Structure formats: C-alpha cells, structure tokens
Amino acid sequence: MMSTCIDTLSVEGRFDFFNSFDNVLTDCDGVLWIDNNILPGATQVMNGFKNNNKNISFVTNSNTKTRAQLLEKFLLLGFLSSINDVISSGFLAARYLKDNLDPSKQVYVIGSPALSNELNALNVKHFGVGEDYLNTSVSEFVDKVKLESNVGAVLVGFDDYFSYPKLFKAASYLKDQNVLFLATNMDEVFPIASNSNIIMPATGSLVIPVKVSAGRDPFVIGKPSTYICDFLTENNKIDPSRTLMIGDRCSTDIVFGKRCGFKTLLVFTGVNSLKDVEEWNKSDDPTLQELVPDYYAEGIDSLKAIFPVPL
Amino acid sequence: MMSTCIDTLSVEGRFDFFNSFDNVLTDCDGVLWIDNNILPGATQVMNGFKNNNKNISFVTNSNTKTRAQLLEKFLLLGFLSSINDVISSGFLAARYLKDNLDPSKQVYVIGSPALSNELNALNVKHFGVGEDYLNTSVSEFVDKVKLESNVGAVLVGFDDYFSYPKLFKAASYLKDQNVLFLATNMDEVFPIASNSNIIMPATGSLVIPVKVSAGRDPFVIGKPSTYICDFLTENNKIDPSRTLMIGDRCSTDIVFGKRCGFKTLLVFTGVNSLKDVEEWNKSDDPTLQELVPDYYAEGIDSLKAIFPVPL
Missing domain, CATH: 3.40.50.1000 (HAD superfamily/HAD-like)
Structure with a gap:
C-alpha cells in the first residue's frame, strides 16, 4: 500500500487522523533533534500531543545514558515529560532481566x-x-x-x-x-x-x-524488536491499534511500528528519504515492503497541521 | 557423490590414488597436530610424500606467526620443509597487497x-x-x-x-x-x-x-577463498587436477579444495566427523554437498597404507 503524505490530507482527513490514535511513540535522534540541535516544531508538536491528552513515549535504542539522564535532556530542551515517558533499550534490558x-x-x-x-x-x-x-x-x-x-x-x-x-x-x-x-x-x-x-x-x-x-x-530488546510493545501494552495498557509510531529510520522505527500493529509515520529529517520509500513500494520483496510507512512528512514540524486547534 | 574411505581401497586403488597427485596441500592444526601435540604418523607421511617427489605445502589460516616462525615449528617437529612450503594467510595477505x-x-x-x-x-x-x-x-x-x-x-x-x-x-x-x-x-x-x-x-x-x-x-585471503590456489598455480605452477588437499574442517579445508578443483581428503582428528559427512551426503542442499570430501581417513596415520613402498 502506498504511503500517505500528511500534507495531502483534507481537513477532514487530518481530523480523522488526529483522532485515530491515543498514544504517540517517537524516536529521538533524527526526529526531535540531530546531534544536539533541536528540529523545528519538535517541542510544540510533542507538547501539543500531551496537552491534547495523548500519551507520549520517547522510544530510543540508547543504552549509554540512564532514563534519568535522558529525561534531563528532554526537560532541558523543553519537552513536557516524566520518567515514565522515557523508554530506552538500556532501561528495558534491565527490566527484562529483572x-x-x-x-x-x-x-x-x-x-x-x-x-x-x-x-x-x-x-x-x-x-x-x-x-x-x-x-x-x-x-x-x-x-x-x-x-x-x-x-x-x-x-x-x-x-x-x-x-x-x-x-x-x-x-x-x-x-x-x-x-x-x-x-x-x-x-x-x-x-x-x-x-x-x-x-x-x-x-x-x-x-x-x-x-x-x-x-x-x-x-x-530495542527497535525493531517487539519487546518494547509487550512492555508498553502490559505496563502502560496501550492499545496498539490506537498508537502512532514516528521515526526516521525505517529498518528500526517503521518495521518496529508495523510489527507491533501501530500506525507508522516517517519523517525525512534523519536516515531515510521519500526516494527510499518509493523504491521499496515498487518492490515485490516483502522485507522491503515492511519498510514502507503508513504516513510520511518532511519533518515533525509538518504535524502541526493535524492539530484541530492551531498550536 | 559418496566419499571413499582410504581403508577400503584395494591394493590397485591405493596405487592409483597415490599416483593421481603430484602436490599435497595440508592444513596443520587438527591434521598434523592438536595444540602442540603431534599426531601419529604426521611426520612420516608428510616426509614420505616429500621423499616420493611430491610437492608439499603447509596451508594455514594463521596470521599471528610469520612464515619463518611457522617453518621453525615444522622443522622442530621433524617435518622436512623449506620456507616456500609454508603458506600462511598472513604471508599471502602481504603478497596480495604487494x-x-x-x-x-x-x-x-x-x-x-x-x-x-x-x-x-x-x-x-x-x-x-x-x-x-x-x-x-x-x-x-x-x-x-x-x-x-x-x-x-x-x-x-x-x-x-x-x-x-x-x-x-x-x-x-x-x-x-x-x-x-x-x-x-x-x-x-x-x-x-x-x-x-x-x-x-x-x-x-x-x-x-x-x-x-x-x-x-x-x-x-585464507581458506576457503581460492586466492591461495591462484597464488600456487601462478608461483608454484601446480596443476589443480594433480593436487590433494588434506584437512580436518570441511567448511574451510574441504570447500577450499573443491573450489580449487583439488582432490580432497578429510581426517577425523579435528573438527568434523564421519557422522557430519554422512548427514551432508543425505542432504539435497548444494551448500552442504560442497562440504563432502572425496576421501576420508581416521587420521593422517592411515595414509601410510597408500605408499607403494612401506614407510
């Protein structure tokens, strides 16, 4: 199935999309920031989700910072977040072993x-x-x-x-x-x-x-493994069909989202481009088809357009 | 094709086999010795080949000893050999780069x-x-x-x-x-x-x-890559069809020998056993078939029996 560009959605389409999920999971590097430079719209959009009563989770394969250290970074950058919103592969590995x-x-x-x-x-x-x-x-x-x-x-x-x-x-x-x-x-x-x-x-x-x-x-433990989903459904009681996963790297973020039964959205501020998606779409290879997101947008900034009340 | 056990060859079969090659390549660890313990018959058989005007090459994937250090070991253990008989992956890597x-x-x-x-x-x-x-x-x-x-x-x-x-x-x-x-x-x-x-x-x-x-x-560079064969045919003018490769590990030694067009002989003093060979033989998978040697023997000691004049 071809991916949908967020910008091409009608007003009703945007409204339906916004109401189709209660939970937003997002990758960090390449979506919210690159190195230490925050990307346009990142805090407004994520805080907008939070203010609209969506559950948000920052899902990262990072394991060289503790959850507390990661949270510190989120707060410093202006994201409304608490420790439970931070899901790192290091934290989850400890949890799995426990x-x-x-x-x-x-x-x-x-x-x-x-x-x-x-x-x-x-x-x-x-x-x-x-x-x-x-x-x-x-x-x-x-x-x-x-x-x-x-x-x-x-x-x-x-x-x-x-x-x-x-x-x-x-x-x-x-x-x-x-x-x-x-x-x-x-x-x-x-x-x-x-x-x-x-x-x-x-x-x-x-x-x-x-x-x-x-x-x-x-x-x-980390993306694209579905252990994170098992953890979130059990601990945060999320419903996969009402969950959106945002990422920049299809082989981890998008494949992870699809395997978990989430809606998936790719942004082009990191690893993969529209050209990649178009190529995979043409392919008959199911492993390449698995990389194709449901939705795409230039960057997280584009998601401002889906909010019913402007941010 | 099923492998032939050296012990089952008739007197004529042994004679024909012995005369079917001019060059003997052998792996070292698992064929001539295990750790530092020389295996029965190893020096007699290899020196026997040399005394019967066969060209011998010790072919090893070792790269943490120089050819000169390896030669020293061969001489110490009683093998008749010279520096040109020693083909190590370290030496060949240098040669390739040269x-x-x-x-x-x-x-x-x-x-x-x-x-x-x-x-x-x-x-x-x-x-x-x-x-x-x-x-x-x-x-x-x-x-x-x-x-x-x-x-x-x-x-x-x-x-x-x-x-x-x-x-x-x-x-x-x-x-x-x-x-x-x-x-x-x-x-x-x-x-x-x-x-x-x-x-x-x-x-x-x-x-x-x-x-x-x-x-x-x-x-x-090393086995099972065929670069060694390119080197030997060019430098030592060996004829692959008149060459025997002896080894203990099918995935390197035997596959190498077969890819080079050598006759191959497996000994059971190292990695692989007769049970492995029998299983691969039953398989339809060409990658497993490639592991099957032409000949096998319990150990290098068994090769004494193929010499026309007893060692």
Whole structure:
C-alpha cells in the first residue's frame, strides 16, 4: 500500500487522523533533534500531543545514558515529560532481566556505566563494566583467565572499552546454553552527518562478534524488536491499534511500528528519504515492503497541521 | 557423490590414488597436530610424500606467526620443509597487497606484530599494529581523532589489542570505496578441546564488526577463498587436477579444495566427523554437498597404507 503524505490530507482527513490514535511513540535522534540541535516544531508538536491528552513515549535504542539522564535532556530542551515517558533499550534490558533471570544469578555485561546504573536500580546483580584490557599475551590470558560461576545471562550494549578479553568472556559464558543472551539493540552505526568522513560503529557492531563466536542469536530488546510493545501494552495498557509510531529510520522505527500493529509515520529529517520509500513500494520483496510507512512528512514540524486547534 | 574411505581401497586403488597427485596441500592444526601435540604418523607421511617427489605445502589460516616462525615449528617437529612450503594467510595477505596496492599508499592494519613483519618483508607501508586503547570518552575521541591520509587498504587479521578505536578507524577508512578491504581469514573461533568451557574468538570475529559497520565485504585471503590456489598455480605452477588437499574442517579445508578443483581428503582428528559427512551426503542442499570430501581417513596415520613402498 502506498504511503500517505500528511500534507495531502483534507481537513477532514487530518481530523480523522488526529483522532485515530491515543498514544504517540517517537524516536529521538533524527526526529526531535540531530546531534544536539533541536528540529523545528519538535517541542510544540510533542507538547501539543500531551496537552491534547495523548500519551507520549520517547522510544530510543540508547543504552549509554540512564532514563534519568535522558529525561534531563528532554526537560532541558523543553519537552513536557516524566520518567515514565522515557523508554530506552538500556532501561528495558534491565527490566527484562529483572523479570526473567533467577535473582541468585549474575549478569556478565559488556556495556556502559549507565547500563550498570539501570541494572542497579532494579537490583540485578552484574559485573564486567569498565576497562578490561589485555595485559599479557592472549595465550597467557586464556591459560590464566578465571570465569565467574553463577552467571545466568550475558548482556551486550555499547561499550567504550570493548576488547578481546570482553569478547572472549562473553562468548565463553554463552557456551552454557542455559545462559541467556541479551542485546540492547542491533544498530550497526550511529547516525552521522552525511558529509562526514567517519563511520561510528554502534552497539550492533559489538553484539555481532559475540554472536558469531558463540554461535548463538541474542534476544534483542530495542527497535525493531517487539519487546518494547509487550512492555508498553502490559505496563502502560496501550492499545496498539490506537498508537502512532514516528521515526526516521525505517529498518528500526517503521518495521518496529508495523510489527507491533501501530500506525507508522516517517519523517525525512534523519536516515531515510521519500526516494527510499518509493523504491521499496515498487518492490515485490516483502522485507522491503515492511519498510514502507503508513504516513510520511518532511519533518515533525509538518504535524502541526493535524492539530484541530492551531498550536 | 559418496566419499571413499582410504581403508577400503584395494591394493590397485591405493596405487592409483597415490599416483593421481603430484602436490599435497595440508592444513596443520587438527591434521598434523592438536595444540602442540603431534599426531601419529604426521611426520612420516608428510616426509614420505616429500621423499616420493611430491610437492608439499603447509596451508594455514594463521596470521599471528610469520612464515619463518611457522617453518621453525615444522622443522622442530621433524617435518622436512623449506620456507616456500609454508603458506600462511598472513604471508599471502602481504603478497596480495604487494601485487595490488599502489606502492605510494599505506595500509591500516588490525593485526599482530607477525603480520606487520610479513608486510615489512615485502616493503608494504602500513600502520596500526599494537595497543590503541581509548583514553578519553568515545565522543571526545571521535571529536579529536586524526585519520591518516593516503590510506589505500584496510587489512584485518587477529589482534590481541582489538578495541573500539581500531574498529572506528578501520570502518572510517573504508568509507572511501577506493580503499581495499582485506581479511586474512574468516574463522570465527580457534579450535579448542571439546571438553573445554571456553570459546576463543578468532580472526573472523574481529573482521565481522568492521564488515557490518563499514557495510562492505572483505576480500578474504585464507581458506576457503581460492586466492591461495591462484597464488600456487601462478608461483608454484601446480596443476589443480594433480593436487590433494588434506584437512580436518570441511567448511574451510574441504570447500577450499573443491573450489580449487583439488582432490580432497578429510581426517577425523579435528573438527568434523564421519557422522557430519554422512548427514551432508543425505542432504539435497548444494551448500552442504560442497562440504563432502572425496576421501576420508581416521587420521593422517592411515595414509601410510597408500605408499607403494612401506614407510
């Protein structure tokens, strides 16, 4: 089905669209801001939703900031929000482990201090965060390494200090098939300005060496995994059919929204363009069709037009 | 086609088999030795081939020892061999770059001092080997990083000091599509005793994060890539149809041999068993059929029986 451009909706169409959802989930980077520059209309539109009694959730695959740190940023930028509106892959990973791991077991973590804080907040026992660099030869390291007992899960997020010893330990703990394997998310690279000459590998690029050396697939917490939806339907009692997901990256945001049964809206201020959508639309490949959003708009600013009372 | 067990050959069959090849290529770990324990018959059989005027080549995906260091091991263990009999993925990577890289360009290397030595031996300009750990936050590192100019290739081998800065640099250099992307080999893990509780990630597990973050596929030097065959036919003038490849791991050794047009022989002293071969044989899947060797034997010791004059 072809996507609908928000700008082409009639007055009634806009009214119907606005009334078709009670919950708004939005991605952050590429939708609300780029790097630290807020995008036009972002706070007005999101605060407008809140003032019109829509539930809003900021859904991010970030796992290097705690929910509290993320909330601080939202408030600073002028978004009306509370801690429960912030859904990060780091927070949800801790939540998943709280719900699914035997509390006598500990988690081996490749990840950030923020991820450690999220685990601490839910009393999930864990270790591994921080520097773990090789200070001997690999063969001596392998001979002398002491693996901890009582490990019930391996969690991989983004880690500044990713190293061979960390990769070795994660893979080795996962040799025991009873040990859970969790990844915060699978984004391979961070978004970078298109004129940049760098590539900034992200969490997915640290998960994949663990995956191939252990020969196991992780349970993925972040978008496009639907675990977030399970969490939101259970905790926030949201009705998927009355939910709108806004994003800039189809392979995560839009696929996530469609898999959850949400309405999906793509903005062109981030990763994907109208050209991408038009190409996928022409394709017969169902994996490409899954990338096509229900709606699209130039940017979040365009959504001002759907409000019954002007913002 | 079903594989032939060496033991079931008639006297004439053994004679015909022995005379059907002039060149013997063999994998090392799992065929000639396990860890540092030489396997029964290994030196007698390989020296026997040499004494019967067969050309022998030790073909290894190793890239953390130089050819000279590998030769030293062969000689110490009692193999009649010279430097030209040793074909390692590290040596061949250097050779490939010598032949294919503009000599005014330099190579960014994730790899070992031995790999650096192989590059030095052929005067291939390179940098990157050694510790490169993060000593600031990732964002500060990214802000301040200076990428070298004049990089013509990225080469990834096994590296004790694999780290986020190395991954970042490799991916960023590869953003320029003119930069060659080379991997010594794609073996995901090192062979480990089956009763061990560890997994030891190998070169392939370090190549794959570079591959996914750069969004590019490497040119692979080691088995099962056929570059080794191109090298041997050109340099050693071997005739593939008169060549026997012996190995213990079908996904590298046997697939390599078959893709090169060699005869292939599997021994059961390493990774794969007769049960594996029987299962693949039953399958209709061509990728599984490709794993089936022409011949098999319990171990290299069994090959004593094919010699016309007893060893």
